[in-house]
Amino acid sequence: MARVDRMAAFAMVLLSAGAAGAADFPQPLPEEPVPTVGELPERYPDSWIFVQDLHFNSLPDGRAAIVDVGIPNNNLRGQIPVAQFGNLLPSTTRGEIYVGETFYSRLTRGERTDVITIWDTKTLTPKGEIVLPGGKRGLFVTLRNSLQLTNDEKWALVFNFTPGSSVTVVDLAARKILSDIDLPGCSLVYPTGPRGFTSLCADGTMTSVALDAAGKAGPAVTSEAFNAIDDDPLFMTPAMVGRTGWFASFKGNLRAIDFSGAAAKDLGGFALPKQEGGASEWRPGGWQVISADRAGLLYVLMNPKGGEGSHKDGGTEAWVVDPKAKTLVRRIALKNHSLSIEATQQEKPLLVASRPDGSLDVYDAATGAFVRTIVSVVHDPMTMTAVR
Amino acid sequence: MSGLDKFSEKVTRNVARATSRRSLLTLIGGALTGAATLPVLPVSRAQAQTHGGGGAPVAPQSSGNPQDPGDQTQCDYWRYCAIDGFLCSCCGGSPNSCPPGTEMSPITWIGTCQNPADNRAYIISYNDCCGKSSCGRCLCNRNENDRPMVRPQANNDINWCLGTSSSVYNCSTAVILGVALEQQ
Numbered sequence: 131m132a133r134v135d136r137m138a139a140f141a142m143v144l145l146s147a148g149a150a151g152a153a154d155f156p157q158p159l160p161e162e163p164v165p166t167v168g169e170l171p172e173r174y175p176d177s178w179i180f181v182q183d184l185h186f187n188s189l190p191d192g193r194a195a196i197v198d199v200g201i202p203n204n205n206l207r208g209q210i211p212v213a214q215f216g217n218l219l220p221s222t223t224r225g226e227i228y229v230g231e232t233f234y235s236r237l238t239r240g241e242r243t244d245v246i247t248i249w250d251t252k253t254l255t256p257k258g259e260i261v262l263p264g265g266k267r268g269l270f271v272t273l274r275n276s277l278q279l280t281n282d283e284k285w286a287l288v289f290n291f292t293p294g295s296s297v298t299v300v301d302l303a304a305r306k307i308l309s310d311i312d313l314p315g316c317s318l319v320y321p322t323g324p325r326g327f328t329s330l331c332a333d334g335t336m337t338s339v340a341l342d343a344a345g346k347a348g349p350a351v352t353s354e355a356f357n358a359i360d361d362d363p364l365f366m367t368p369a370m371v372g373r374t375g376w377f378a379s380f381k382g383n384l385r386a387i388d389f390s391g392a393a394a395k396d397l398g399g400f401a402l403p404k405q406e407g408g409a410s411e412w413r414p415g416g417w418q419v420i421s422a423d424r425a426g427l428l429y430v431l432m433n434p435k436g437g438e439g440s441h442k443d444g445g446t447e448a449w450v451v452d453p454k455a456k457t458l459v460r461r462i463a464l465k466n467h468s469l470s471i472e473a474t475q476q477e478k479p480l481l482v483a484s485r486p487d488g489s490l491d492v493y494d495a496a497t498g499a500f501v502r503t504i505v506s507v508v509h510d511p512m513t514m515t516a517v518r
Numbered sequence: 519m520s521g522l523d524k525f526s527e528k529v530t531r532n533v534a535r536a537t538s539r540r541s542l543l544t545l546i547g548g549a550l551t552g553a554a555t556l557p558v559l560p561v562s563r564a565q566a567q568t569h570g571g572g573g574a575p576v577a578p579q580s581s582g583n584p585q586d587p588g589d590q591t592q593c594d595y596w597r598y599c600a601i602d603g604f605l606c607s608c609c610g611g612s613p614n615s616c617p618p619g620t621e622m623s624p625i626t627w628i629g630t631c632q633n634p635a636d637n638r639a640y641i642i643s644y645n646d647c648c649g650k651s652s653c654g655r656c657l658c659n660r661n662e663n664d665r666p667m668v669r670p671q672a673n674n675d676i677n678w679c680l681g682t683s684s685s686v687y688n689c690s691t692a693v694i695l696g697v698a699l700e701q702q
Contacts, residue, residue: 187654189677190686214686215677238651238686269685271675273667293625293670293680317667330668359669366666439662 170196170208172225172252176476178207180227180515181484182218182272183508190214190237194229195507196254199474199482199492205504208254215269217277219286222518225251228302230277230288232267246277246286246300260305262298266290271417272513273366275318280325285345287319287327297327299345308345313337318366320375320389328387328394330366334359338393351393356385365414365441367513369422369429376453378420378430380441382413384453400456402449408434416444417512418470423479423495428453429462431471431483444469448481450495462498465491472514484511576608576656585635593658595692597642600629601658602674603690606647608656614693616647622691623648625680627671630698639698645691648679653689 177200185192192212198205212218216231227249235241244262249255268276268291276289285308288298295316299308316329316337326340326348334355340348357364364385368375373390374397385399405412413436414420421429431445444467450460468483468491479495488511490504576591588595590607597613598605610617623646630639665672679685 186657187652189652191651232685234684234686239649239684242685269677269679270667270673273675291670291676293676295670317670332669332671357668359665363666363668366668439660439664441664442659442661 168208169252170254174251174517175200176517177201177474177480178517179472179474179482180218180220180517181490181507181511182212182216182513182515183488184215184272184510184512185508186510190234192216192231193508194218197490197504197507199480199490199502199504200476202502206507210249210254215272217272217274218513218515219274219277219279220251220515220517221279221283223283226257226302227251228277228279228286230262230267230286232269246288246302248302258305260300260302260307262288262300263307264290264310266292266296268295273318274418274513274515275320275366275368278319278321278327280321280327280341282324285325285341287321289317289319289329291317295329297329297339299341301345309341309347311339311347313339320368320387320394322389322394323392326392328389330357330364332359336387336394336396340392349392353394353396356396365419367418367420369420371422371426371428371453376420376422376428378414380413382432382436384420384428384430384451386453400453402430402451403458405458405461408436410434411436412447413437413440414445415440415442416469416471417442418472418514419445421471421473421481421516423473424475424477425479426453427451427459427473427495429471429473429481429495431468432461444486448483448493448498450498460498462493464493465500465503470512470514472516474516475518482514482516484514486510579607581613586633587635591656593660596633597631597640597692597694598658598660599631600627600642600660600662601644601690601692602660603646603658603687604653605656605658606653606689606691609647609653609689611647611689611691614691616645616691617650617653617688619650620647620688621649621682621684622646623679623682625678627674627678628695631692641695641698643691643693643695645693646678647688647691648682649684649686650688651686658690 178198180194182194194212196208212229213231219228229247233243242265244267246260248258250257268289278287286300290296295313297311316331319327322328322338328336328338330336334357335353337352339350342348362379362381364377364379368377375387377385382402386397388395412432415433416431419431428451430449432447432449433445448462452459466485470484472482474480481493481495483491488508492501578589616622626643626645628643631642664674679687
């Protein structure tokens with residue numbers, strides 16, 4: 131009996147609450163206009179990052195999420211398509227995002243079109259495109275350095291792979307192709323000097339190509355071999371500190387390449403300090419394993435079970451490294467097994483670690499304290515690019 | 519320019535050598551064994567959970583031939599020693615045939631795998647099947663001896679649906695090309 135009474139009392143509270151609510155709000159909510167579509171600021175805050183979704187279960191339908199990692203909710207601010215092993219490249223000087231992508235006229239068949247699509251940062255609508263000739267844009271698991279900018283961001287550099295290698299130089303403002311440069315045996319593009327690029331080559335060297343005012347290849351300079359590809363290769367995506375690219379190697383060495391001059395210069399490197407506690411040994415592991423903050427500290431995603439073949443297995447810690455002092459500043463224990471990391475370019479940076487399930491874990495980069503998880507951002511968060 | 523030309527010529531010849539199947543065969547048994555063909559997801563074990571590799575396994579399939587033993591839907595089937603991608607056996611194809619309506623890529627990667635039944639080493643060609651979207655079942659990913667994009671011939675992140683009418687990747691086969699000659 132007592133229980134029934136309690137339930138009756140509860141029901142009465144509910145009823146009275148409903149009655150009180152109507153009395154408290156004599157006016158109904160206003161009518162809302164349709165259609166209404168959101169907009170973003172033209173220039174994104176520096177707590178935002180682009181998270182690129184390879185979407186391995188449906189490669190023609192890749193995309194990128196634009197995510198604010200600095201706030202507790204409403205984190206996913208918008209999406210743009212990045213089709214079939216596409217590449218995403220935000221401009222830092224114009225309100226534009228460039229996407230290199232590949233389409234077929236009948237989705238999976240028909241005529242192939244490779245294109246750079248130009249997206250408006252504010253409306254997230256396409257404002258133009260530049261068709262890339264030859265159906266040769268390189269298709270592989272996303273690497274940032276297959277699409278890059280040079281010449282004060284006026285030109286784009288597109289890496290092609292057929293399996294012959296070449297680079298297409300594109301004038302973004304005039305929306306036209308300037309040149310195609312064969313570069314067999316070398317891969318990807320690392321902007322170099324005022325107007326040019328460097329490629330890493332299969333023999334362990336790198337070749338820098340300066341471009342003339344018309345975008346044609348000028349003098350090329352090939353370095354000594356420095357990349358021990360058989361024994362201890364460099365991951366392809368560097369962390370950029372100014373014009374210096376810091377590359378991590380499979381076995382835990384860091385190497386600096388200076389891309390500021392007309393020809394890239396190997397500045398040498400150092401080994402991450404050996405640490406106890408690895409199940410076999412600590413090695414960098416994951417897809418995008420190194421990132422830098424504005425102060426020039428490096429963050430390296432580390433896997434305790436390092437060994438031959440472990441380089442894409444992801445990691446459980448992020449090691450913070452001061453490349454000037456060549457010291458390990460801090461080890462950040464990650465809450466979850468992670469596959470890529472990226473530091474925001476805020477004054478007080480956040481470290482974002484992407485998880486295989488497409489969620490992001492966010493940490494205070496200065497203390498390593500866990501801040502928040504942002505769930506289910508994309509399917510396959512291989513590549514992340516912080517707003518700069 | 520002449521420096522670049524010379525460099526290009528040198529590397530062109532190297533690439534030509536490295537990408538002809540005959541030359542590749544001569545490399546088998548060396549350090550390249552175990553490299554693979556396909557666009558693959560890194561972070562294999564974790565990622566496989568979300569790409570048909572986790573949870574209950576696909577119902578087992580076998581050749582029925584005691585000389586070709588094992589479950590063709592599992593990564594540990596002997597021919598898959600250097601495979602990467604969705605297994606065609608789970609996608610309407612088989613270890614040596616593409617699913618109906620796809621196109622088999624002529625540009626492939628190869629490995630040498632030991633057959634546990636007859637104890638012979640076989641040359642296996644990992645032809646991709648192309649022209650339909652990702653199969654999404656039975657993702658298999660091994661990265662031993664995989665090297666970054668700087669060395670494409672040893673990199674399994676590349677979509678090898680090259681030389682086909684569509685570059686859209688569906689799944690991967692593991693075709694016997696022959697018995698490997700002497701291992702180095």
